[in-house]
Amino acid sequence: MAESATPIVEIKSVSKVFQLQDQKIHALSDAKLSVHKGEFVCLIGASGCGKSTLLRIIAGFEQPSAGEALMWGRPISGPDPTRGMVFQDYALFPWLNVRDNIGFGPAARGLSGAEVKATVDKFIELVGLGKFASAYPHQLSGGMKQRVAIARVLANDAEVVLMDEPFGALDAMTRERLQDELLEIWQRTKLTVIFVTHSVEEAIFLANRVVVMTPGPGRIESDNALDLARPRDVASPEFNAIRRVLAAKLHSHHGKKAA
C-alpha cells in the first residue's frame, strides 16, 4: 500500500484568476483535492463553479495562478499522455479514420507500426468499434465518436482519464450505455478517472467520491465518499437519499447569495 500514500493527483490550494480585459474572473479559489490511484472521482457543480477549470489544470492546459497541481508528487507543467482528456465535443481528428484516431497517440510516442497496430486492434475491440475501423468521424454518431475519444486515451496508456462532461451532448439511452461501459472499463483496468458533470444522478451512479463545487468564486464545497454497492440502482431509496443530500449541498450557495 506504499503507492496509495502518494496521491496520483494532488491539488494544493490552487486558485485560478482569468484576466478578461480589465476584469478579473476568479474561476477557482483555494481548491484542495487528493485523488488516489484507482479512484473514480466526479466533480459536480453548476456552470461557473470552476470544475472544468480544475480539470484543465490537472490536464496541464492551464497553469494555476496560485498553489500547486501535482501528479505523483511532481508538478504538472503541461499536457502529457499519462493524463488523457476526453472532451465533451470529442475533438477527434476529422481527417483520420477511427483506426488512425486511436493510433494517433501511440504513433506520436514513436511506437513501431506493428506495435501501433496491435494497440489499436486491442482498443478498437474494447469499445466495440471493430466494424467502423475505417469510418471517418463525420460518419459516426455522437456515442461512437465518444467511444473513439475514450479508446484513443486508453490506447495511449493514460493513468488518469480526465473527462469533461463527456456524455453531456448524448441522448439519454446512449448516455446510460456509455456510463455502463465506462464503469466496466474502469473496473477492469484499475484506471483513475476524474469526471466532470453537472448531473447529480450521473455523479452518484459513477463515482467513489463526489466533489461538490459552487460558483462565485469557484470553490470546493464538500468532498463526499460514496459507499453504495455496485451495480447501483438509480431507483433505490439509498441512491435517492444521497441524491437529496448532494442536491442540497449543490444549491447551498443560493441562500448566501439571496441574503
Place this chain on the structure above:
Amino acid sequence: MAIVETGPVPAAAEEAAAPESTRSTWARLKPTALALIVPLLLLAFWQVATTQHWTRLIPTPYAVAECMVDFAVGGIFDDAYSATLLSHLLASMSRVYGGFALAALFALPIGLMIGRMPWARMLLDPFLQVMRPIPVTAWLPLSMILFGLGAKSAFALVCLGAFYPILLNTVFGVRAVDPKLFEAAAMLGCRGNAQFYKVVLPAAVPSIFTGLRLGLGLAWFVIVVGEMTGVPEGLGAVIMDGRTLSRTELVICGMIVIGLAGYLSDRVVVATGNRLLRWSPNHHG
C-alpha cells in the same frame, strides 16, 4: 463486453447501398438536362438575333461553328488560323499551369508562415492587403517593362492572378484550426513542431485546396490579359488578333475554348479533391 451498436450506419454506407439500383433513367439524366436548358436558350436567341439581322456585327452560330471546325482541324478556310487550335491551347495551358504552379510555390509557404507566425503576419499582411486590390490588368504595362514583350510577361501576370486566392485561403485554413485539436494532440503526446505536420497541415488541407481551385480558375481567367503582352501563340493572342482583324467568329471560338478548358481543368481538380478529402463533410461537390 456487451456492446450492442445502435448508432446510425455511416452515411457513406447508406448512400452507396440505395441509389444505383433504384434510380430511374430520368433521375440520372436530370442534372444534364437541366444544365443544358440555359445554353440552348441562349443559342436559340443568338440564332434568331443574327438571322433576323437585329445586329450585323455578331456572326451567326453556324459561322462560329464553321470557324471552330476550321480552327480545330482545318480544311475550310486554310488561313493562318486553320488547324492551329491545339498549338494555341497548349501554349495557353503551359502558361496557365506554369503560372499557377509558380504562384502555388510562393503562396503556400508564405500563407503557412502568415497563418502560424505572428511576426510574419505583421511583416507581410499589411503590404499584401494593399497589393491585393490592384487588378492584373493594371500590372500589364509594368509587367511588359519588367519582363519584356512575350511569354515571360504572360507567365508573370497569370502567376500574379493565381497568387492571392491561394495565399488567402492558406492563411485562413491555418488560422481556422479548432484550438481543441491542439489540446487533443498535446495530451496524446504530440507537441511543438510535430503539431504543425500532424494537426495544422491536415486541418488546413480543405482550405488550401479551395485556394488552389480558385487560383487555377483565376489563372484561366487572366490568360487573355496575360497574352495581351504580344505573344504570338495562345488563346488570348488568338482573341486579340481576332479583334484586330475584325474576325469576331474567331474571337468567340477562342472564348469557347477557354471556357471549356477552364471547366475541364476545374473538374479534374474537384475530382482529385473529392478523393483526397473523403474525410471532410464539406468536400463532396
